[in-house]
Amino acid sequence: MTIKKLKNVNLSGFKLLLPSVCVGNVAQLSTDLFIESLKMEKYALLWNEGVIPIYGPSAFTFDKDEVTTASEMFVCEKNKLVILQTRTPVVAALLLGYINEVFEFVQSENISEVIILTSAYSYEQHFVEKSPYEYLSNELMKRKEFPGFNESPADFRIPGCGYAKHLHQRATELNIPSVIFYKYVSEGDNVPDALQFCEKVNEVLKVIPVTENKIDIKIPHSWKNFFGSRVKTEIY
C-alpha cells in the first residue's frame, strides 16, 4: 500500500476508526456520517492493488477540484481521531497484504487503538429480543465496557462482517488495542441503520456533539439518489 499524505499531522496517540465492507454497507455509511459531522479534513490518499478502484466527485464538498477515491484517510485533530474510509471491497486473495500494510501504518504512526465498524446478518441473531448492537474487543483495550453494546464471545463468528475479524485478529497479534462494533441488519435501505449505529458508536467515542439528548449528525450531500434516479412517469 502506498500512502500519500496531504497534511502533516502527528498521529501519535490518535484512535483509528475504520469500516469493513459488510451487510448493507452500514459501517461505511456510518463512517461517512462521522466524517461529515466532524467536518474532518482529508489526511491521505491510499493505493493498494487489492482495493477495487473508484473515482468520482467529492462525497463531502461541492469543490470541483476535489475527488473521491476508493480509500482515503480523514483526520480530526480536536478529537484525536483518524478515519480510514474504504468505499470498495478488498480482493480476498490480496486481503492479507492489505491488512499487513494498514497495521504497518498504525505502528509507524504510533496509533493508540483501532476501532472497527461492521454489521452482521440480522437473521443470524437468534435471540430477537436482544439488542442488535454487539462488540468484540481484545484484552489490550483499557476500557472493558461499552454502553449500549453487548459483549460477544471471542470465538464468535460474525456472519456478513466482511474482513473485520481479520483486522481485529491482526491487531491482537501485534498487541494493538482493538474493538469491533457491529449491528445486526438486513440488506435494504440501510440509511436508518447507519444513523442509529453512528449514534450508538458516538455514545462510546463521544466525538459528535450532543445537545439536549439530540446528536448533531450531518448527512453528506453524496447520499442523494442512493437507489438510482426517480422513475419517469412517461413510461406508464
Added chain:
Amino acid sequence: MDFNFGELNEPFSRAFFEEYEDFSVNTEFKRPTWDFVNEDYKKKVSNSTNFLLVEGNNAHSIMENSLLKGANLIAQMKKHNIKVYHNDQFFIGIIEDNKTDNFAASIAKLLSPWFESAKMCIILSLQSTAEYKNDNAFQNCVIRSVGNNGQNIPTLEVPNFLTGCAAGICTLRKFNELQCSCFIAYIDLHDVISLNSIMSLLKTFNISVTGNITLPTNIHKNQFYL
C-alpha cells in the same frame, strides 16, 4: 432495496463482497499479464506522448474504424479484452470488458508505462444510462467530467462515479499529482448522434478522429423489460 418498477438496478455500488470468513490464507491471486507486448514501444514513450483510455462495452467496435484507424497494436491481454495501440499522437488503451473489477488496480498498474509519463492523459468511460443517477429527465447520451478539466463539460454529480481500470488510472495520476482529463459517457442507444457527441469530445483534445463511426451490432435495444 428500494426498486422502482421496471428499473434495472445492478448492485454495483453496494456490498458485493467476497466471503472473507472462509477464504484460505494461501489463496493465490493470478495477476493479469500481457499476452503480447511490442517492446519497441519503450523507444516511443516520452514526456511528449499522450495517453487515451476508452473503457466500456463496445469500446473497440465503436472506435475501430475511427480513432483506431491507422494505429498499431502494441500490447494485448485477451482474457480481459484489453488492447493498447499507438498512433502519431497517442498511446490508446481500449478495454472492452467492464467485469475486470477484481483486476482493475492490477491492470491499471500494467498500463502505467504508457500513462505515467504522458503529457496529457484522457480517460473516457462508457456506461449505460441505466447506471446514471440524477434528478433530471432521461437522455440518450450524457457526458460528464470528473474533476476540473478546464473543459466546458458539466461535472459528474454524486453519487455517480467511475469504476474499472479508468478509475484506477485516474487514482494513480491523482496520486502522482498529475493532471488527468476524465470523462464518463452514459449512452444507451448506440446511434450516430450519441456517438458523434463522443467524437466531438475527443476532437476538443485535437485527437484526429477520421473515418466512420461503426455502430455496434451486438447491443441490447433498450434497458427496460415488460
